[in-house]
Amino acid sequence: MSPWPAAARFMASIPHTAAVLAAAALAAGCVTQGGALCAPEPAMVIGLQGGGSEDLAVLPLDAAGTTTRLFLREICDGTDAPRCRPGQWRVGSVDVGKDNVPASTRHAWRPEGKEGEHTFEPLGMSLVPDDAPGAATLFIADIGRRAAVRIWQLRIEGGEVVDARLAAPADADAGSRLAGANSLQPVRDGSGFRLYVTRFDEYGLLPWRPTPWPALVQVRDGRLLEPANQDFRNANGIIDACPGCNHLVVASYWERRLRFASKNSGEIGGYASAELPIRPDNLRLDGERILIGGQHRVDLTALNLLVSSRIPSPSAVYAVDARSLGPDAVPTLLWEGGWRQGHSVTTAVALPNERLAIGQINTPTILVVDCSARP
DSSP states (O other): OOOOOOHHHHHHHHHHEEEEHHHHHHHHOOOOOOOOOSSOOOOOEEEOOOSSSSSOOEEEETOOOOOOOEEEEEEESSSSTTSOOTTTTEEEEEESSSSSSOOOOOEOOOOOOOTTTOOOOOEEEEEEESSTTEEEEEEEEOSTTTTTTTEEEEEETTTEEEEEEEESSOHHHHGGGGTTTEEEEEEEEEEEEEEEEEEOOOOTSSSSOSSBBBBBHHHTTTTEOOSSOBOOOOEEEEESSSSSSEEEEEEEEETEEEEEEEEEEEEEEEEOOOOOHHHHHHHEEEETEOOOOOOOOHHHHHHHHOOTTTTTOOOOEEEEEEEEEESTTOOOEEETTTSSSSSSSSEEEETTTTEEEEESSSSSEEEEEEEEEEO
């Protein structure tokens, strides 16, 4: 989907901005300082062609795990024509080694032909690696058609996309039930996958929004299962922190906490963490801990997203032990950007050599930071 001209885009965003700023007046957060385990200044910065990479997926390319390939989202600048014309979104990639300074991002995939056109806009991504290095399945929530969201399933071998298909229907009736899709989590189900897709209502604090609002939609064999009858509008990031358990973990954005969600019914359950100093966005699993990226201030996040990527939006990354989740589980601060580093951070993934790659909603850079120790 091509970006609108700046003036038209800003005018169209005024109702959204007003709603978010009103919400911020009720729920503004503060900025904490100090005590992080990772350096605030980035060890390196990976530049994107355009846009921001709201989500990241990381794939080891060798058995030792010394080189990983980051899959990201970005707006093309035309250097990869005709596969990606200026203004179109694509999935890009970049390799990050133990000591290297990454080269420029390169084209990894976008739909071709009629399926591509101008309607592809990747948002949430979730990767399931195979046993062989460089092999995986990558799922992408495509919000280019906002009234008919699509889910793509990409087969990756040798670090390259070799096949792609729709994992969820593209027709309007089914796709509309995924409206508001934000993040997704695949879970192996026999020879295939069951997908769990969170739906975040960005206008959720307005009293006239439709009810109920199913927060978690399940997709199996390309078919959307009947969602739980619930009205939960805060669901953002999602992770399968316990593959042998009956629950997933969901980021509850407005509540500043993590919650459990049933793998069977899709119901949102009790608290999985204590209150966070940030509004949690995307979640990533790193061994036995969950990485939590998020923002301190909703008003600044809205301005950063809708007005200019240069507007500071202080953010942080926390971690919580996946083995001891519950209402009293206190997350540990890993990285604090303050006012200088990181604008509207949404996600963090672990890299080799005790580093984190940090993605941002609207700012066209990925920060790579050094960490001194694991919590």
